[in-house]
Amino acid sequence: MRLDDLLGRAVLVFDGAMGTMLQARGLPAGACPDLWNLERPDAVVAVHREYVAAGAQIIETxxxxxxxxxLAHYGLADKCHAITVAGVRCAREAAEGRALVAGSMGPLGALVEPLGELTFDEAYAQFAAQARAFAEARPDFIIVETIADLNELRAAVLxxxxxxxxxxxxxxxxxxxxGRAFTGTDPETAGLVLQxxxxxxxxxxxSVGPDLLVDAVARMARVVRVPISVQPNAGLPLLTPDGTTRFPMGPEEFAAYGPKLVAAGASLVGGCCGTTPEHIRRLRAAVEEMKPTGQPGPLSETLGLASRTRSLFFVEQNLPVVIGERINPTGRKLLTRDIKEGAFARVRDEAKKQVAAGAAVLDVNVGVPLIDEPAAMAQAVRVIQGAVDVPLCLDSPNADALEAGLKACVGKPLVNSFSLEEGRAEAVLPVAKRYGAAVLGLTIDERGIPASAQQRLEIARRLVAAAEAYGIPRHDVVIDPLALTAGAQQAEARETLRAIQWITDELGVRTSLGVSNVSFGLPNRPFLNAVYLTMAVTMGLSMAIMNPLEERMMDTVRALRLFLNRDRNARVYMQEVGPKRLVHTVEEALKIAAGEGRAASPGAAGIPAAKGTSAADDTSAADGARAADGARAADDTSAADGVRVAADTPATAGTPVADGTPASTAPALAAATAPAPDAGVPGPDPAGDALGRRL
Amino acid sequence: MRLDDLLGRAVLVFDGAMGTMLQARGLPAGACPDLWNLERPDAVVAVHREYVAAGAQIIETxxxxxxxxxLAHYGLADKCHAITVAGVRCAREAAEGRALVAGSMGPLGALVEPLGELTFDEAYAQFAAQARAFAEARPDFIIVETIADLNELRAAVLxxxxxxxxxxxxxxxxxxxxGRAFTGTDPETAGLVLQxxxxxxxxxxxSVGPDLLVDAVARMARVVRVPISVQPNAGLPLLTPDGTTRFPMGPEEFAAYGPKLVAAGASLVGGCCGTTPEHIRRLRAAVEEMKPTGQPGPLSETLGLASRTRSLFFVEQNLPVVIGERINPTGRKLLTRDIKEGAFARVRDEAKKQVAAGAAVLDVNVGVPLIDEPAAMAQAVRVIQGAVDVPLCLDSPNADALEAGLKACVGKPLVNSFSLEEGRAEAVLPVAKRYGAAVLGLTIDERGIPASAQQRLEIARRLVAAAEAYGIPRHDVVIDPLALTAGAQQAEARETLRAIQWITDELGVRTSLGVSNVSFGLPNRPFLNAVYLTMAVTMGLSMAIMNPLEERMMDTVRALRLFLNRDRNARVYMQEVGPKRLVHTVEEALKIAAGEGRAASPGAAGIPAAKGTSAADDTSAADGARAADGARAADDTSAADGVRVAADTPATAGTPVADGTPASTAPALAAATAPAPDAGVPGPDPAGDALGRRL
Ligand SMILES: [Zn+2]
Ligand SMILES: [Zn+2]
Ligand SMILES: [Zn+2]
Structure with a gap:
């Protein structure tokens, strides 16, 4: 077996630090290390050889x-190509086929907008220049590394x-x-977006030592299906009295974390600043006999959207997700005027108000006639991402505007929308794929909107297939079966509800609906919209594009989450906690699942009205108090982690986990996705119950 | 094959009038015809022989x-037994094995309470006396006949x-x-209750000639599975100038209706007043080659409840059925006091108000401690049936009270409730079966209320089996999976919703729920109740026990019926018609089904927002207007027929019928229950779609 076939199947060991090793060989402080690829290739090759001899299976150029x-700092901007190609040559020479070569690509040293002055296109051009050199020199990997800004990482990967x-x-x-990048990005979000x-x-x-990365690896492992790599420093650097930097962790201590990192989910381990060939030798020995966990993360097949800093996974406990619809100039004069004039204060204000009211995603539509819609979309995205930290839903019939929004959007947005209308999928899907977005497909084909649920299902099948053909995985496809006007198409209001169920059951994808259209022309529209939303969510609707400032609609969402047992102890409904947060952190969701496993087990089921169960009642009250405490504790940590996920994934979960499951590790999450044989609430069809079969 | 094996498989012919034939043989006007069984058996036998010779296959004693x-009118009260036994002997002698013998049992000649002075028990005793004689004489049938009062018929059959x-x-x-009995009972109600x-x-x-009975037979045939018999007079009687009565229809004209009666659903035909052996000879010849339609009525496997005059079938178009809960003294001081004092004006008032607000069934609970609850229940039933014409739901934990209510109730009530608690099914089910009631089973077993949907389903299976073991058909069993308090048993609020779906899908029975309990202890209860009701109906709930005076709940029901396409053209929701009637006549429902077949067919599906469908839109607007006219026409006739049924039955329907189906005959109804292959809205599982699979 070739070495690179082992990726993901065996634990592979990287090398360690390069710069300090070159300094030890005479590289002057303040000199350009990379230039030695051309000027002192012997020294570079020698360092590589030390690492290969120490057991490194992948060495970095x-x-x-x-x-x-x-390189411009050294007046060497024009040497990018030569230095990069020479770097790969040195590594290959040292590897002698015994190690793979990863072409290193580091940060630009200047912040990308909106954090700094560098535009996204400028950053992209920098990385593209080096990437072209790698394309010629052909290392086994390009490793984009030591970058804290998710937007800069996006530019490099693209x-x-x-x-x-x-x-x-x-x-x-x-x-x-x-546990976060200095720009706020958490491990799950980094994993979700980069994957x-x-x-x-x-x-x-x-940046940090291996001790501080075990938890980060475990968190990222929940959400990705690709292998995870980790190269810690030799501990947190200490400034010594003589002004130099010292890394406190010796080879033995450093290597002792290797097995912990692998157990947490890493399958490639190595060292960064302060590590030496001895660190790597010890590390290789420590993990030599280990296998990677090899499990895709329990949330890796679940729809997830992300802002720059936070992720929202569409697990049952977080449904229905409210998508705020108010950033849309249709029928709104002031907003139309502002967008036309390039004034986005009102957009920012709408963003803040909707998030405060409970919107978990914001729809962004700047469709004003006769404007530069791509520019307006990009600007709106930047303004909104500067004001709130929820994922965005980029909404336009204009594919250029969608592309501009996608480029500007840091995180993983939802693209709204594509369909089977002539040319629409071909225009939207490749762009969405390129920028790593999820896509919302409308059940419209060449002939328009069909009448029946069956026809909607058939179009949904084709929408999913079209997305998959462009490399977008099925779980990143959301289907909107289109709510029509019940006054004019009464039978179709019901067909749309049926379609939600059939699409969910057969295709296993999430569904979305803009419900307000259903009441057009009928009296008491807000009331009708709330009833229709309730019916749709009961049929399995995952997200609603709606106005979160309408109290009745949000009250309905809160009541639905209460009755669907997604608002543990009615905390949000009872407004016992401050903000009306409608989504859960992964820790909260795990506690809910574990608590439910208890409450629903036959032994603990307390029914005050029924005879002979009062003792059980006392138990469940105690359980409730415990669960509430647990949830509050999770709340406290949520400011630090900020991830909004829950325990069960649509593909496999549904049955609450049994009691006693640890609540903060990746294996625990995996356990949560397997049916618990002794759970009290088994369905006749536990597998089909994954999406709750509507509930 | 013996003659009586032909019942329901061949058309059988009865004899005709007896009294006039005896008069022709010398019976004096004003004399007791039945006494001739003892005094002139030769004449009686001779008349029977004429009918047998004419081809009668069943002769009446x-x-x-x-x-x-x-008989007391003639001073012969003590001769009941002798005359009855002798009557059977005469008929047997004449039949000589070539005809079956039906023992005739006529009306008492005095009205039963509440229409007259005779108590139900007195009427029962009269019929029991003659029944005991028949039990000894053993005719092939007892034929209870010429009775217009459904309550008197109940006494006779019991x-x-x-x-x-x-x-x-x-x-x-x-x-x-x-087309109705003079007491208001319509043909469907007679069929439903007597079956x-x-x-x-x-x-x-x-009473009337065969021309006026063809439609009545067709209407009854919709709802029964037993054979239908019909014995018209020889037309409507005419008073002649000499003061005698003449029947205008000769044998040929009379016999010509035979095939029409058989086509409408009768499988036993004969004659009553004014018919002669020649009428019967012609009738036999006219139907000799015919087979009975042999089809059970399309609504015969559908839950139906009835007042004295009207029937309510639980077909999809009529769901959810609102059961008014306000006749219940729990927590109501004035109502408690009234019931204790035997004052029922408040009960009458609650009945009227709830029906005016849209209740289609009334729950009757008079559970006041330390009263004679059976007597109070019977009195409440009489008072309510005197005030409104909706079916009742008799609600008590006291089996004696249920039995008293059942005896007093004219129509087909629902018994609320039985369960698997010790002794409860054994106490309630035989009584319910005896009085022909439907039964509501609570998912409670020996251990109380279970926690999970799965356990509720398992109990529901046992409830259905228990009812069937007592001879109550499955479609007359309603299951209540019990809504618990979401504040205390949050997971179970969801389990109850799941149970609705599972019980409906697996057992094919109707479900009921008292929803208000779900919000106990939580803020904004009416709002929560409406949301939970919406979820439950979306999961397939058939009926809700609720307060129809709460506008929000009734608005919710109306909105649900709009979105479920059960309120054609939103007529009730838009309040374009006066009373907020929430159930349909059979004609309305047939028009809805036929109209939906049009509107939902791919060709006619109009979506204003979609391209290329504006022409189709015009079509569907025209369809809508036509359907509205049709519905209004049906409205006009509904005062006359008053039957509240709809087109599709839970057992087989679901797909709208195609256009062009005639809308007012029994075959049309049968057609409506078969899937239409070209209908526009086929499900992936048309069979499973019968109950709408929740929708
Ligand atoms: Zn480093
Ligand atoms: Zn007769
Ligand atoms: Zn007669």
Missing amino acids: NTFGATPAR ACKDHAPSIRIIAQITIDPS SLGADVIGFNC | NTFGATPAR ACKDHAPSIRIIAQITIDPS SLGADVIGFNC
């Missing part, structure tokens, strides 16, 4: 700073995909001791 | 007036079942030229 922008399309990409984010963008391996490097 | 009460349990019962009601009481053959005789 000495090209970390070889983008033109970084540039590699475009300019070195046949070379596998390892994308590594750098996080703080807090959607097409990275082949995702992970972490630098 | 000369015992029509031989109940003690009727007496025959009790005192001649092995003899088959033919029960015939007498209707006016209006539930256990009559083996049901039909009509006397």
Whole structure:
């Protein structure tokens, strides 16, 4: 078996630090390390050889700073190509076929907008220049690393995909001791976004030691199906009295974390700053006998959307997801005027108000006639992402506007929409795939909107197939079976509800609906909309595009979540907690699932009205109090982690887990997705129950 | 094959009039015809022989007036037994094995309470006396005939079942030229109630000619599975100038209606007043080659409840049925006091108000401690049936109170409730079966209320089996999976919803729920109740026990019926018509089904928002107008027929019928229950779609 066939099946070991090793060989402080690929290739090859001799199975080229922008600090901007190609040559020479070569691509050293001055296109051009050199030199991987800004990572991954399309990409984010990147991105969000963008391996490097990365690896492992890599520093750097930096963790201590990182989900391990060939030798020995867990994350087949900092997974406990519809100029004069004039204060305001009211996603539509809609869409995305931290739903019939929004959007948005109308899928799907977005498909074909649920289902099948043909996985496809006006198409109001169930049951995808159209022309529209929303959610609707500022609609969502047992102890409904947060952190959701396993088990089922169960009642009250405490504890940590996920995935879950499941590790989450044989609430068809079969 | 094996498989012909034939043989006007069984058996036998010679396959004994009460007019009250036994002997002698013998049992000649002075028990005793004689004489049938009062018919059928349990019962009601009995009972209600009481053959005789009975037979045929018999007079009687009565229809004209009656659904035909052996000879010849339609009525496997005058079938178009819950003293001081004092004006008032608000069934609970609850229940039933014409739901934990209510209730009520608690099914089910009631089973077993949907389903299976073991058919069983308090048993609020679906899908029975309990202890209860009701109906709930005076709940029901396409053109929702009637006549429902077949067919599906469908839109608008006209026309006739049924039955229907189906005959109704292959809205599982699979 060739070494690169082992990816994901065996634990592979990277090398360690390069710069300090070159300094030890005479590289002056302040000199350009990458230039040695051309000037002192013997030294570079020698360092590589030390790591290969120590057992490294993948060695990184000495090209970390070889983008033109970084080389410009040394007046070497025009040497990007030569240095990069020479770096790969040095590594190949040292590897002698005993190690794979990963072409290193580091940060630009300047922040990308909106954090800094560099435009996204400028960043992209920098990475593209180095990627073209790698495309020629052909390392086994390009490793994009030591970058903390998710937007900069996006630019790098896109540039590699475009300019070195046949070379596998390892994308590594750098996080703080807090567990997040300094820009706020958490491990799940990094995993979700980078995987959607097409990275082949995702992970972490630098900044902190292995002790602080075990949990980050475990969190990322929940959401990705690709291998995870991790290259810690030799501990947190200490400044010594003489002004130099010292890394406190010796080889033995460092290597002791190897098995923990692998157990948490990593299948590629290595070292970053402060590590030496001895660290790597010990590390290789520590993990030599281990296998990667090899499990795709329990949420890796679940629809997830993300802002820059947070992820929202469409697990049962978080449904229905409210998508705020108010950033849309249709029928709104002031908003239309503002967008036409390029004034986005009202857009920002609508974003904040909707999120405060409970919207978990915001629809963004800037469709004003005769404007530069792509520019307006990009600007709206930037303004909204500067104001709130929820994922976006980019809404336009204009494919160019969608592309501009996708490029501007940091995170994983939903593209609204495509259909089977002439040319629409072909225009939208490749762009959505390129930027790693989920897609919303409308059940419209060449002939328009069909009459029946059956025809809607047939179109939905074709929509899913079309998305899959462009490489968008099925779980990233959302189907909108279109709510029509009950006043004019009364039978179809029911057909749409049926279609929700059939599409959910057969295709296993999430569904969305803009419900307000259903009441057009009828009296008491808000009331009718709330009833129809209730029916749709009962039939399995996953998300509603609606106005979160309408109290009646939000009250309805809260009541639905109460009755569907997705609002544990009615906390949100009772408004016992401050903000009306309608989605759960993964810890909350795990506690809910575990608590439900208890409450619903035959022994503990308490029914006050029924005879002979009062003792059980006392038990369940105690359980309730415990669960509430647990949820509050999870709340406290949620500010730090900020991930909104829940325990069961649509593909396999549904049955609450049994008691005693640990609540904060990846294996626990995996356990939550397997049916618990002794759970009290088994359905006749536990497998079909995955999406709740409507409930 | 023996003659009586042909019942229901061949058309059988009865004899004709007896009294006029005896008069022709010398019976003096004003004399007791039945006495001739003892005094002139030769003449009686001779008349029977004429009919047998004419081709009659069933001859009726000369015992029509031989109940003690009727014989008392001639001072012969003590001759009931002798005359009845002799009547059977005469008929057997004449039949010589070539005809079956039906023992005739006529009306008492005095009205039963509440219409007259005779108590139900007194009427029962009269019929029981004659039934005991028949039990000894053993005719092939007892034929209860020429009775217009459904309550008197109930007494007669119960007496025959009790005192001649092995003899088959033919029960015939007498209707006016209006198509109803003079007491208001319509043909469907007569069929529904008499079949539930256990009559083996049901039909009509006397009062009108065959021309006016074809439609009545067709209407009854919709709802019964037993054979239908019909014995018209020889036309409507004319008073001649000399003061005698003349029947205008000659043998040829009379016999010409035979095939029409058989085509309408009758399988036993004969003559009543004014018919002669020649009428019967012609009739036999006219139907000799015909087969009975042999089809059980399309609504015969559908839950139906009835007042004295009207029937309510639980077909999809009529769901959810609102059961008014307000006649219940729990927590109501004034109502408690009234019931304790035997004052029922408040009960009457609650009945009227609830029906005016849209209740289609009324729950009757008089559970006040320390009262004679059976007496109170019977009195409440009488008072309510005197005030409104909707079916009742008799609600008590006291089996004696249920029995008293059942005896007092004219029509087909629902018994609320039985369960698997110790002794409860054994106490309730035999009584319910005896009085022909439907039964509501609570999912409670020996251990109380279970926690999970699965356990509720398992109990529901046992409830259905228990009812069937007592001879109550499955479609007369309603299951209540019990809504618990979401504040205390949050997971179970969802389990109850799941149970509705599972019980409906697996057992094919109707479900009921008292929803208000779900919100106990939570803020904004009416809002929560409406949301939960919406979820339950979406999951397939058939009926809700609720407060129809709560506008929000009734608005919710109306909105649900709109979105489920059960309120054609939103007529009720839009309040375009006066009373907010929430159930349909059979004609309305047929028009809805036919109209829907049009509107939902792919060609006519109009979607204004979609391209290329504006022409189709015009079509569907025209269809809508036509359907509205049709519905209004049906409205006009509904005062006359008053039957509340709809087109599709839970057992087989679901797919709308195609266009062009005639809308007012029994075959049309049968057609409506078969899937239309070209209908526009086929499901992936048309069979499973019968109950709408929740929709
Ligand atoms: Zn580092
Ligand atoms: Zn007659
Ligand atoms: Zn007669």
